[in-house]
Amino acid sequence: MGIFRTCTALFAAATAVAGASLISVAPASAAPSVGPTATIDGVPYVGAELRKQYDYDYAGCLNPDGTTPNGYTAEWVRDGVPLPPERQGEVLKVLPADVGHRLALRVHPSTPEEPNCPDATRVSPDTAPVKASSRAMGWTNRGNFEALGRTQDGRLILYPRTYTYEPGSCEGPCPRYDGEWDEPRQVGQGWDAMGIVFSPGDFDGDGYNDLLATDAAGDLYLYPGDGEGNWLDRRKAGQGWNIFDAIVGPGDFNGDGTNDVLARDAAGDLYLYPGDGDGGWLPRSKVGQGWQVMNKIITGGDMNGDGPVEVFGRDGNGNISIYRADGKGGWDSSAVISGGWGTFTEIAGLGSFGHQKYNNLFAVNGNGNLVTYSTGASTAVLWGPYGPVGAGWNVFRELL
Numbered sequence: 391m392g393i394f395r396t397c398t399a400l401f402a403a404a405t406a407v408a409g410a411s412l413i414s415v416a417p418a419s420a421a422p423s424v425g426p427t428a429t430i431d432g433v434p435y436v437g438a439e440l441r442k443q444y445d446y447d448y449a450g451c452l453n454p455d456g457t458t459p460n461g462y463t464a465e466w467v468r469d470g471v472p473l474p475p476e477r478q479g480e481v482l483k484v485l486p487a488d489v490g491h492r493l494a495l496r497v498h499p500s501t502p503e504e505p506n507c508p509d510a511t512r513v514s515p516d517t518a519p520v521k522a523s524s525r526a527m528g529w530t531n532r533g534n535f536e537a538l539g540r541t542q543d544g545r546l547i548l549y550p551r552t553y554t555y556e557p558g559s560c561e562g563p564c565p566r567y568d569g570e571w572d573e574p575r576q577v578g579q580g581w582d583a584m585g586i587v588f589s590p591g592d593f594d595g596d597g598y599n600d601l602l603a604t605d606a607a608g609d610l611y612l613y614p615g616d617g618e619g620n621w622l623d624r625r626k627a628g629q630g631w632n633i634f635d636a637i638v639g640p641g642d643f644n645g646d647g648t649n650d651v652l653a654r655d656a657a658g659d660l661y662l663y664p665g666d667g668d669g670g671w672l673p674r675s676k677v678g679q680g681w682q683v684m685n686k687i688i689t690g691g692d693m694n695g696d697g698p699v700e701v702f703g704r705d706g707n708g709n710i711s712i713y714r715a716d717g718k719g720g721w722d723s724s725a726v727i728s729g730g731w732g733t734f735t736e737i738a739g740l741g742s743f744g745h746q747k748y749n750n751l752f753a754v755n756g757n758g759n760l761v762t763y764s765t766g767a768s769t770a771v772l773w774g775p776y777g778p779v780g781a782g783w784n785v786f787r788e789l790l
Contacts, residue, residue, distance in 0.1 A: 426508075426512055427512060427513065427514060427515065428442060428443075428495050428496070428497045428512035428513055428514040429442070429443040429445075429514060430442065430443065430493075430494075430495050430514045430517065431443040431444075432484075432747070433526075433692075433695065433747045434484065434492075434493060434517035434518050434519070434520045434521065435484060435520065435521050435522070435523055435524050435526070435527055436484050436485060436486050436488065436489060436520065436521070436522055436523040436527070436592060436597050437483075437484060437523040437527035437528070437531060437533050437592075437597060437598075437599075438483075438484045438527060438533045439481050439482070439483055439484070439532075439533045440466075440481070440482040440484065440493065440495070440517075441464075441480060441481045441482070442462075442464050442480070442495055442497055447508050448460050448461065448462045448497075448499060448507065448508065449506070450504055450505070450506025450507045451499045451500050451501050451502075451504060451506075451507035451508070452500060452501045452504065452507075453500060454500060461499070461500030461501060461507075462497050462498060462499050462500055463497075463498040463500060464478070464479065464480055464495060464496075464497060464498075465478060465495070465496040465497075465498060466478060466482045466493065466494075466495055466496075467493070467494050467495070467496060468488060468491045468492070468493055468494075469491050469492055470494075472496075482495075483533070484520055484533075485597065486522075486592075486595060486596065486597040488520040489519075489520050489521065489522055489647050489648075489667075490519050490520060490647050491519065491520055492516035492517055492518070492519055492520070493516065493517045493520065494513060494514050494515065494516045494517070495513070495514040496511055496512070496513050496514075497511065497512045497513075498511050499511070518697050519647060520647070521641075521642045521647050521648075522591060522592045522595070522642065522647060522648050522649050522667065523591050523592035523597055523598065523599055523649075524591040524592075524641045524642075524649070524691045524692070524741075525589045525590075525591045525599060525639060525641065525689075525691060525739065525740065525741065526691050526739075526740070526741030526742060526749050527591070527592075527599060527741070528550075528551075528599070528741065529548060529550070529577075529598075529599055529615060529617075529619045530550050530617065530618055530619050531597075531598060531617035531618065532552075534550070534551050534552070534553055534569075534741075534745065535551055535569075535740060535741040535742055535743050535745065536548065536549060536550050536551055536619075536740075536741070537549040537551075537740050537752070537760075537780075537789060538577075538589070538740075538789070538790045539783070539785075539786035539787075539788070539789050539790065540581050540582075540587060540786060540787050540788050540790060541785055541786055541787060542582075542785070542786075542787050543582060544579060544580050544581040544582025544583065545576055545578065545579050545581070546576065546577045546578030546579070546581055546790075547574055547575070547576055547577070547786075548574065548575055548576075548577045548619045549571055549572070549574045549780075550571075550572035550573075550574075550575075550619065551569050551570065551571055551572060552569065552570055552572055553568065553569045553745045554568045554569075569743070569744070569745060571780075575619070577619050577620055577621070578621065581603070583605065583606075584603040584604065584605055584611075585603070585604040585605065585606065585632070586603065586604045586631075586634075586636070586637045587601060587602070587603040587604075587788070587790060588601070588602060588603075588637060588638055588639050588790060589601055589602070589639050589790050590602055590639030590641075590649045590650070590651055590665065591639060591641055591649040592615075592649060593612060593614075593639075593649055593665055593669055594612065594614050594668060594669035595648070595667045595668050595669070596614065597617070598614070598615040598616060598617040599615045600612060600613060600614050600615050601613040601615070601621070601790065602627065602637070602639070602651070604631045604632065604637070606632075607629075607632070608629060608630050608631050608632030608633070609626055609628070609629050609631070610626070610627045610628035610629065610631045611624045611625065611626055611627060612624060612625055612626075612627040612669055614669075625669070627669065627670075627671075628671070631653070633655050633656070634653040634654060634655055635654060635655070635656055636653070636654040636681075636684075636687050637651060637652070637653045637654075638651070638652050638653075638687050638688075638689045638701075639651055639652075639689055640652055640689040640691070640699045640701055640715070641689065641691045641692065641699045642699065643662055643664070643699060643715055643719065644662065644664055644717070644718060644719035645697075645698070645717035645718050645719070646664070647667070648664070648665045648666065648667035649665050649667075650662060650663060650664045650665050651663040651665065652677070652687070652689075652701070654681045654682070654684075654687065656682070657679075657682065658679055658680050658681045658682030658683070659676055659678070659679050659681070660676070660677050660678030660679065660681045661674050661675065661676055661677065662674060662675050662676075662677045662719060664719075675719065677719070677720060677721070678721075681703065683703075683705050683706065684703035684704060684705055685704060685705065685706055686703070686704040686737060687701065687702070687703055688701070688702040688703070688704070688710075688737050688738060688739055688751065689701055689702075689739050690702060690739030690749050690750075690751055691739055691741070691749050692749065693739075693748065693749050693765045693769055694748060694765055694766065694767050694768065694769050695747040695748055695767065697717055698714065698715040698716060698717035698722065699715045699717075700712055700713065700714055700715065700765075700769055701713045701715065702727075702737075702739075702751070704731050704732070704737065706732075707729065707732070708729050708730055708731045708732025708733070709726055709727075709728070709729045709731065710726075710727050710728060710729075710731045710737075710772070711724060711725065711726045711727060712724060712725055712727055712769055714769060725770070727770070727771065727772050728771075728772060731753075733755065733756055734753040734754060734755055735754045735755075735756070735784055736753065736754040736783075736786065736788055736789055737751060737752070737753045737754075738751070738752050738753075738788070738789035738790070739751055739752070740752050740789060743762050743779060748764060748765065748766055748767070749764075750762040750763060750764050751763040751764075751772065751774075752789060753775065754783045754784055754786070754789075755775075755778075757781075757784075758781060758782050758783050758784035758785075759777065759778035759780065759781050759783065760777065760778055760779050760780035760781070760783045761774060761775035761776060761777040761778050761779065762774055762775065762776045762777055762779060763775060763776070764776070
């Protein structure tokens with residue numbers, strides 16, 4: 391299926407304005423004079439990996455051993471306070487304990503006295519508040535795009551993917567991620583007995599992505615992921631869900647940091663079931679009507695990296711529309727994007743194939759090829775198709 395290569399886009403999150411606090415916490419280590427802004431590469435979700443975006447300004451800095459250039463020290467801070475030593479390093483893995491907090495990066499040049507080395511520490515803007523792991527973070531606790539499919543005969547097949555980070559390997563100050571499919575493996579069977587199956591991301595708050603599924607009686611079950619592509623013992627998460635003909639996991643729809651569920655009934659009314667972050671529910675609310683015109687509801691997560699999630703709908707004429715959430719439990723705007731989507735046997739939002747902060751939509755065409763579409767920073771256009779990035783994907787009833 392080949393290697394996908396891309397340059398990551400520049401990621402500059404808006405700096406948060408801190409309000410007054412009853413408790414004043416002094417940083418554990420003060421930064422010296424501050425130079426230009428540093429840039430974080432990555433997305434503020436549990437399971438993601440953050441790192442300093444590559445730039446050439448440190449090429450004249452010596453490493454601590456005084457030999458190889460590009461010397462600097464990356465210091466990660468949370469809400470202005472440095473994280474403990476065991477979490478420091480080139481890469482920061484975002485943990486469940488970070489949910490609701492803002493992360494930032496201080497870059498200390500190793501030899502600021504050198505003429506070709508920055509003479510001041512650079513500090514990134516704070517990230518947006520960290521959210522629970524989204525579907526985009528994959529299944530094997532590596533923060534990767536990883537596809538999961540349910541076959542017609544009820545097997546679950548996982549396609550893990552490994553990415554290698556190569557700083558400065560493309561033209562300009564950007565890194566490149568090389569990705570390769572790992573060997574696919576079966577991670578379940580007998581799932582043809584279930585009705586609707588989907589991923590809400592991390593629903594129980596342990597940092598690993600989960601599945602939710604309905605049975606013939608309308609009971610809803612949570613299948614907790616174990617972070618290695620397998621499942622822990624299921625538990626009942628609800629009943630009476632057979633009144634819905636479509637149930638999807640948009641991610642964090644209401645902006646509280648935890649993942650939620652959208653469900654459509656036969657009348658076309660759309661309901662928000664907010665997750666409580668511990669495998670349960672907060673009170674539901676009605677967030678739409680007239681959704682019966684859609685034969686497919688697709689959740690892409692945060693497609694453009696601005697925080698709120700996006701939801702797509704395909705109508706009976708093959709037109710696809712985008713519905714932008716406002717991050718507060720309602721909608722910001724909507725628009726018809728394009729037509730011709732009726733030819734695809736499956737459309738799903740599975741994360742970012744290029745390991746960027748911009749998620750993709752994935753579609754299976756009539757030949758069984760898996761192709762990708764992207765909105766980039768704008769959600770007004772879906773660019774694509776790109777690929778194919780896989781063949782033979784028409785064996786799947788759905789992609790989860």
